[in-house]
Amino acid sequence: MKARVAVLVFPGTNSEEETRDLLIDCGADARIVHWSEAASLVYYDAFVLPGGFAYEDRIRAGAIAAHDAMLDAVIEGAQAGKYIMGICNGAQILLEAGLAPGTGDIRRPTAAFTHNAQGHFICERVLLRRTVAATRCAIAAALPENLLIPAWAAHGEGRLAAVPSHLEEIENGDFIVFRYADVTGATDAHFAPQGSALGAAALTNREGNVLAIMPHPERDAWNFNHLDRSEGNDPLAPSGGSVLFKSFVTALERR
Amino acid sequence: MKERAFAVELKIPDNEAYTAMRALQRLGVEVARVQRADILVFNREESDERLGEIIERDERLFNPNKHRLERLLDMHPRAGEVWIEMLDAPRSAPLRRLVGWRLFDHAGNPLGDADLDAACARLLCNPAIERAIR
Secondary structure, three states: OOOEEEEEEOOOEOOHHHHHHHHHHOOOEEEEEEHHHHHHHHHOOEEEEOOEOHHHHOOOOOOOHHHOHHHHHHHHHHHOOOEEEEEOHHHHHHHHOOOOOOOOOOOOOOOEEEOOOOOOOEEEEEEEEEOOOOOOOHHHOOOOOOOEEEEEEEEOOOEEEOOHHHHHHHHHOOOEEEEEEOOOOOEOHHHOOOOOHHHEEEEEOOOOOEEEEOOEHHHHOEHHHOOOOOOOOOOOOEOOOHHHHHHHHHHHHHO | OEEEEEEEEEOOOOHHHHHHHHHHHHOOOOOOEEEEEEEEEEEEOOOHHHHHHHHHHOOOOOOOOOEEEEEEOOOOOOOOEEEEEEOOOOOOOOEEEEEEEEEEOOOOOEOOHHHHHHHHHHHHOOOOOEEEEO
16 A cells, blocks of 8 residues: 655645655655645655745744644654655744754754845755765665755755754754765765755754755656756656655655 | 834734734734834944934835834833844844834733743744844
């Protein structure tokens, strides 16, 4: 039986369809669930929070959604060991909810993806490399070592920030699953296009069942995402970013 | 130089303030009205009048169709009010931008300290990146 994955939609979410389609392409039974349908989340094996501007980023990006009734089910699921992935605004929500890095209490954030260092929105293709052991985060476990994953950094608030003691805890606790890399696979803070602390692109929690990733792998997931057809002529053939979703679904199938 | 603060507040209905009020109520904070303002703190030589003109002429800060401008007499938040500032904002900048939240109870009085603390801790301030000025 296919793993059932709920793609959560808040008012202002805008990447739910490509996220669902990619999950389906990777073998999941993925469905879109709206914020008014929180009660149905109990029937799902995993949750994905897609990108967008939930609740118009009111107060702070992700702050209102983190207190939505739908997040009650996500928090409960995370504590029960379900796999949770948040992309871009979804990642911001997971940090506001205290699910990643999860070093404090629930809904008491210890870090945030906040305003870019340059002070404005950016949109550029980036490369990510997993910089923790495969066993650290189940969602990314099936990725080959040193694989470079293409994704699109498309955000105004994608810079990881926290007080120094929490950044140290994040670094020392291997919470950074992906860092920004160059084409050789080297990672360095200056490869982060928005000045993200520690060059971080994605965080997990202590248990490794939550992944909060800022750039969008689902926007580099099919050949039609490449206008120059650089990766082949079949528009629906999978391309680079799809491997993370495949790893996510593989993790669900292995449970 | 002397610091001066101005509040730029919507004079049309503020959806964000309403959203904040409803979220706070769901979180158990006894609040009946929320006002939000951009707090602009200047550390410049110009007169108050000149600073007011600078704000009103900068469409990134002020839209006369939507906003009203108030020169704040005090450099501190008023009763029932908290100012939120990014931790990494330079404190000595000629212009600092903060967000002011004023919370009122059902009788129309400014919210008490305990409820205001709760509102900050539960929603209005992310201590990882922000500080709450009371």
